[in-house]
Amino acid sequence: MGKGYDITGKVALVTGANRGIGRQIVETFIDKGAAKVYAAVRAPASADALTQAYGDKVVPVHIDLVDTESIWEAAQSASDVQVVVNNAGVLKMSRPLDPQAIDSIKYEMKINVYGLIYMAQAFAGLLARNGGGAFVQLNSVASLKCFEDFSTYSASKAAAYSITQALRELLREQGTAVLSVHPGPIDTDMGEAAGTTEVAESPVLVAEGIVSALKAGDFHLFPDSFAKQIGAAYRDFAQQVVEAELMGGG
Template structure:
């Protein structure tokens, strides 16, 4: 397995708590050269900077503010790995009075924010040899549930965008990874009532960094996500990771060009 973390520069959004903070610390323990902690309030990263010194640099970035993302990309121009970890979750059913507003908020961060980050950082990743772009999606990207209707919809959309980003960014040598944790022991998970079913953030962060080394597109994290992936595997292998031109050719009985002998 290659080591894609050692001596690399990472940017992690939402790096001041939860999965993001654990990612930061585990990346440094794996000898990452530097981690940019991209957060809305840079002062919230000061305890981590006190601990690790100049290997951690705080950058102001709000996924709702395109100008802050562009500014962050200009400051982190030497980045090799971008992990878009920040996101929001509302516990809202589709029939709730505030469902439309909740979905708008989640799309602003979970979908439009993802697109803004990818657009802003793609040039830096290309200039630095390609690198990696990692998106924190969710098992909710695949299976919706009633009380998390708007969150599931936003994560399904972000998963779709992540697939498109893989096609686009692969042309410049950037590998895209779509991470799908199950319930996780974060503040967000606690507020959603995940409780005893939540996977520790240490395990999620470890799985994400391992996925960067294995260079697989999907990373399924936790017991629930692992079970879902077993049932999803055939579709994923044949369609999500398949050759769409070949699939289209089979669907419409189009002869494929034969390789030159």
């Protein structure tokens, strides 16, 4: 467990902010006292509903995780950001034996993994200059357990989780808190595509969980009922291996 981080009065940036979990994070951050949130989206007009609801507390900014230049330009325009939430991600319903499996995993890796790395590269130095802050990565329970119907997505999230662990160690040196978020079935468009609507829970659990986990100084967050079951089983390994000082790390 690290030092707690309070978002009250802070400036945040959230990717994929126009719908689902991302939109809820924007709304919850503002409701919980964030000074301003950059709504990072591929099409700035898709954030109009947020700007209408929250005025100048929400600032749309263009980020497309496949467009590296857009990420670096956003880092320049959002120069006062203190909290980065990399929420944007994609899912393909692909199994390893499907003909499209390779195309699916290439696409998912490009967004879910390469996009994460580019975001970290673009914003890490900025967070350091602004006092350390926090970097939040939306992973998934699928990063720990592969689900066969979307196994290429699971593989990409496992890779993203691995990168998130490295970021925890690297960014600790500059005083940046890193949080790895592992939701289960959540009521979003992506959840509907994955066929989890019947058991899905509210994205509010994810957004409010992020605020609480940052304040507590946690590295892992399992926000919903299904995620908590996996988190409980994973807890010992996480504490004794992932969060432990091994081979000179930590």
